[in-house]
Each structure stands twice: as structure tokens, then as C-alpha cells.
Amino acid sequence: MKHIHLYHINDLHSHFENWPKVVSYIKQRREVHQREQEEMIVLDIGDHMDRFHPITEATLGKANVRLMNELGYNYATIGNNEGITLSKDQLDSLYSEANFSVLVSNLFEQNGRTPSWVKPYSIHKSSAGINIGLIGLTVPFQKFYQLLGWDVVSPFEIVPSLIQEVKQQGADCIILLSHLGINDDERIAREVEGVDLILGAHTHHLLPDGEEVENTILCGAGKFGMNVGYVKLTIDTTANKISSIEPKVVSIEGQEECYETLSTLQEEAERASRVLSKEVAYIDSPLEVEWYKPSTLANLLAEAIREWCEGEIGMINAGVLLDSLPRGKVTLGDLHRICPHPINPCKVHLKGDQLKEVILQAATPRMEQLKMKGFGFRGKVLGKMVYAGVEVETVVMADGLPHVTSILVNGEAINPEREYIVATLDMFTFGGLYPEISHSKEKQYYLPEMLRDLLQWKLLKNT
Numbered sequence: 001m002k003h004i005h006l007y008h009i010n011d012l013h014s015h016f017e018n019w020p021k022v023v024s025y026i027k028q029r030r031e032v033h034q035r036e037q038e039e040m041i042v043l044d045i046g047d048h049m050d051r052f053h054p055i056t057e058a059t060l061g062k063a064n065v066r067l068m069n070e071l072g073y074n075y076a077t078i079g080n081n082e083g084i085t086l087s088k089d090q091l092d093s094l095y096s097e098a099n100f101s102v103l104v105s106n107l108f109e110q111n112g113r114t115p116s117w118v119k120p121y122s123i124h125k126s127s128a129g130i131n132i133g134l135i136g137l138t139v140p141f142q143k144f145y146q147l148l149g150w151d152v153v154s155p156f157e158i159v160p161s162l163i164q165e166v167k168q169q170g171a172d173c174i175i176l177l178s179h180l181g182i183n184d185d186e187r188i189a190r191e192v193e194g195v196d197l198i199l200g201a202h203t204h205h206l207l208p209d210g211e212e213v214e215n216t217i218l219c220g221a222g223k224f225g226m227n228v229g230y231v232k233l234t235i236d237t238t239a240n241k242i243s244s245i246e247p248k249v250v251s252i253e254g255q256e257e258c259y260e261t262l263s264t265l266q267e268e269a270e271r272a273s274r275v276l277s278k279e280v281a282y283i284d285s286p287l288e289v290e291w292y293k294p295s296t297l298a299n300l301l302a303e304a305i306r307e308w309c310e311g312e313i314g315m316i317n318a319g320v321l322l323d324s325l326p327r328g329k330v331t332l333g334d335l336h337r338i339c340p341h342p343i344n345p346c347k348v349h350l351k352g353d354q355l356k357e358v359i360l361q362a363a364t365p366r367m368e369q370l371k372m373k374g375f376g377f378r379g380k381v382l383g384k385m386v387y388a389g390v391e392v393e394t395v396v397m398a399d400g401l402p403h404v405t406s407i408l409v410n411g412e413a414i415n416p417e418r419e420y421i422v423a424t425l426d427m428f429t430f431g432g433l434y435p436e437i438s439h440s441k442e443k444q445y446y447l448p449e450m451l452r453d454l455l456q457w458k459l460l461k462n463t
Contacts, residue, residue: 002128002237003038005029008229009223010045010201012180013081014053014064018225018267020257023071025228025250027258030072039127042072045201046079046138046179051450052340052378054333055265058272060090065098070264073100075122077136077177079202083107084141085342087448088149092117098447102138103177105162108151121162123171128235130242133171135162138179139202147447155188157181163194165311172240182220189213197231197245205286210247227251276333281459283330289321289338291383292368297321297338300452302388303322304458309347309446311423313390313409317362319383320425320451329461336388339452343376345424353416354436356407359385359392361434364406375427425451 007026012019026042033040040131049056049064056064060081068076076098086094095102095117105120114120124132137155145152163174173196178185181203188195195216199209205220206227212218221229226359227249234244287297298318306314323338350358361367362385370382393406407414428437 002235003245004128004132004235005033005038005040005235006043006131006175006199006229006231006426007040008043008045008177008199008219008221008231009225010199010229011047011079011204011223012044012225013047013050013095013223014056015050015224016053016055016067018252019067019265020261021252021255022228022257023258023261025252025255026071035423041074041124041132042175043134043199044068044073044076044265045177045199045203046077047081048076048079051085051342054276054336055268055272057270057336057340058275060086061094062097063268063272063404065095066093067261067264069097069099070261073124074124074135075101075103075177077103077179078107078138079179080139080141080144081342083138083150083152084144084148084447085250085450090183090448091148092172103134104138106137106140106153106155106158106432107136107145108153110146110149110151112151123166123169126235129237130172130240131170132234133163133166133174134177135159135166135174135406136177139181139184143443143445143448146447155184156191159188159192159195163192167194173197173242178202181205182218185218186211186213189216195244197247199231206249207247208249210245214374217245217247221249251329251388251443253370273333275335276331278332279329280332280335280456281330281463283325283327283459286327287325289318289324291381292319293384294386295324297324298384298386299388300458300462301455302386305345305423305425305451308390308422308449308454308457309345309444310421311347311389312371312421313423314388315358315422316386316451317382317384317391317425318386319379319381320377322379332456335452335455338454339450341376341378341451343451344422344426344449345446345451345454346429347421347423347446348429348437348440349442350408350422350436350440351416351420352414353418354440355409355420355422356414356416358434358436359390359407359425363392363394363402365401372433375433377427 049061200220204223206222289297302314389410394402
């Protein structure tokens with residue numbers, strides 16, 4: 001019997017405050033396994049980067065790759081933060097200096113070819129004498145990838161045949177690096193034969209002791225580098241097969257920090273600061289933001305998104321702006337600081353009665369004070385809905401709550417039967433925040449521009 005030790009990290013999202021502890025832990029384990037002459041494999045399951053962080057924003061993720069090189073990754077797949085928050089050219093060059101293999105089997109050029117920086121799978125020839133087939137998969141946000149110039153396909157279209165191909169190439173076992181989410185991981189385990197182990201991500205699920213579905217073991221290590229996933233593979237060398245799979249999750253709380261990594265992060269932060277100090281505009285008067293009442297900066301962004309998307313109406317929530325802009329020069333860093341979200345503009349078609357329902361719902365204290373998480377939002381609360389082209393009048397009734405009494409769209413009473421073209425945030429098209437928007441049959445997304453890019457464009461246009 002021999003052992004192979006797998007360490008997997010997922011959904012760091014550029015939470016570098018935890019990274020020095022992760023590095024310290026991995027280094028310690030590497031020393032132990034080298035001393036015991038046992039094999040260790042380090043894998044990343046995607047969303048290592050997140051452009052909310054200045055270091056990632058300034059380097060477009062390349063600092064993340066440098067940090068991954070320093071840790072000594074062997075294999076990685078990509079998440080949606082690598083895949084759809086960068087332009088095609090930026091993603092094409094992201095891993096140009098990577099010292100590890102990038103595995104993504106369901107991402108293609110639009111001509112059907114595999115990107116030059118990607119392998120669909122790898123067969124790891126272990127020192128224990130077993131060949132491990134590693135297959136990478138990323139969540140197939142097809143509309144977004146297509147707009148960026150890629151093609152991404154459902155894993156269920158390709159995984160069964162890939163497993164057969166990898167086995168024909170000599171793999172004795174199959175491990176998926178899956179940035180698909182727990183639901184798809186469980187479905188693969190139920191429907192696809194031949195998968196021994198799924199290292200999961202995307203939904204930030206935490207499986208302290210793994211989960212067995214049919215004959216497949218599922219793993220997930222949470223998010224933000226608060227844990228490292230660990231799997232001990234016991235190999236029967238006489239039969240060339242895995243005799244046992246033992247997963248667990250290791251918390252890095254209380255772990256000492258790696259001094260060298262702290263130093264590297266400081267250097268990267270200084271480099272990022274220089275990049276983001278570039279002046280992009282100059283404003284003669286301050287632009288204020290208030291989360292619960294009208295404000296100049298929120299109005300500016302609402303108008304910017306209406307113009308950019310060529311909508312009749314612009315609609316944003318004030319909470320996407322985290323701070324005001326004082327009078328004077330505005331830098332890239334200022335725009336990133338006040339609007340760090342990987343949120344894209346989009347355009348939807350809503351009938352008047354649907355638009356009215358959205359406006360009524362948005363005006364409630366519950367929605368304005370909602371502490372939002374996910375869908376790209378990196379702020380604290382949703383805040384007031386701010387419009388360009390819509391006037392909403394409210395009065396406070398006996399119940400102490402505001403009630404909408406009048407809605408005008410570009411000076412006219414809202415028509416319940418008329419279709420309106422609404423420019424808004426892509427996050428409203430996901431989930432159940434505003435069902436009328438998420439269920440809209442006509443949606444048009446604008447990529448790779450983010451909200452801060454629209455702010456920069458609008459500020460330059462106004463000066």
C-alpha cells in the first residue's frame with residue numbers, strides 16, 4: 001500500500017488576508033510528505049481571483065498566478081471569475097507564466113479548438129504506480145462566454161466520452177476538478193459512471209468529511225481560503241487501484257503566516273497602487289452617494305447605464321456605490337474603490353405592469369436595507385433604487401411605511417401594456433431578487449465592461 005495526498009483550494013476570491021496561512025500550511029505538509037517520501041498534489045478548483053481586490057484588478061489576475069506559482073500548484077481549473085470577468089485577450093494571456101497545468105475540458109474557441117493555454121485533462125503518473133486522470137470543468141455560463149468570444153458547453157455533453165478517452169489513455173482512476181457547484185457535482189455522481197472523486201467549487205459548499213453519492217466521493221472546502229481540502233488516497237499497488245479515499249477539510253484558523261508570502265503581497269500591493277493611481281478624470285465639484293436617498297453619483301451611474309445600453313430607462317441600486325467622489329482628480333483606484341463589483345450592464349424588456357411591480361418592490365424598506373451577497377455584489381446593502389427616465393412619488397402612510405403614489409416614465413404615466421427597454425445590472429437577471437427581470441425573455445448583456453468602466457466613460461464624457 002502507498003499513499004497519495006491531495007490538497008485542494010477553491011473560491012479564494014482574492015481574499016489574500018488568508019493566503020499567507022494557506023501557504024504556510026501547504027509548505028509544512030510538503031516538508032512532511034517529502035520526509036516520508038510520499039507524493040503530494042496541490043490543486044485549485046477555480047475562482048482564485050476576484051477583481052474586487054486592488055491587486056487582482058491592477059494586474060488582471062496575473063498576481064494571482066504568481067502567488068499560485070509560489071505555492072507550487074500542480075493543476076488548476078478556472079471559475080467564472082477567471083472566465084467571464086476578463087476580456088478574451090486578458091484570459092488568453094492570464095496563465096502565460098503559470099508553472100502548473102490549467103485543465104478545462106468544456107471551454108473552446110468559437111472555431112471548436114481547445115485554447116492554447118488549456119488542456120482538457122491530464123494523466124498524472126504517480127510515484128505510487130497509479131495513473132490518475134484529472135479532468136477540469138467550469139460552470140457553463142454560455143451567454144457570457146459567447147459574448148466574450150468563447151464557446152462553453154454543458155459538462156453532461158462531454159464528461160461520459162471524456163472519461164472513456166482518459167481511461168483508454170491509461171488512467172486507473174478519475175478525478176474531476178469541478179467548478180460547477182454542488183448540484184451538478186451530485187448529478188454527475190448519480191448519472192455518470194467511472195468518476196472516483198469530485199473536488200468541488202463555485203457554490204462554496206463545505207463538506208468536512210466529504211459526501212458519497214453512488215460510488216463517487218464529493219469534496220468541497222468552502223470559500224475565501226478559510227480551509228484547505230485534503231484527500232488521502234490509499235493505493236493498492238498490486239492491483240493498480242485506489243483501495244480507499246479519505247477526505248477531510250482543514251481549517252487554517254490559528255495557522256502561522258508565511259513571512260515570504262506576506263512580503264510578496266506587500267510588493268504586489270505597492271505595484272497595484274502605482275497602476276491604479278492613473279488619473280482618468282477631473283471633477284469640479286464632489287459627487288456624493290447616499291444609500292437611502294437621492295444622490296448625485298447614483299444619478300450619474302443610472303444615466304450612464306441608460307446611455308451605454310441605449311435604454312429608455314436606467315435603473316441601478318445606490319448600494320453598488322460604496323463611497324462618494326470628492327472634488328479633484330479621479331483615478332482608476334478611486335473608481336475601483338467605490339465600485340469594486342464584477343457586475344456588467346445589461347438591457348431587458350419589461351411590460352409596464354412588470355416594471356411597475358419592480359418599482360413597487362424596490363421602494364420597500366426591506367429591499368433597500370437588504371444585506372445582499374452573491375451575484376457579483378461586493379457591497380453591504382442594496383440601497384435605494386435610482387432611475388434615469390423614471391419619476392417615482394411616495395408618501396408615508398399611517399403604517400409608517402412609504403407607499404408609491406405615482407410613476408412617470410419619461411414624463412408620461414406608466415402604461416401597463418407598453419413594453420419598456422430597461423438598462424440595469426446583470427445581477428438583477430439572476431436569482432429571485434426581482435422575478436420580473438430575471439424572467440424577462442429578452443436580455444442583452446454587455447461584456448467585458450463593468451460598472452466602473454461606465455462611470456469612467458461618463459465622467460470623461462461630462463468633462
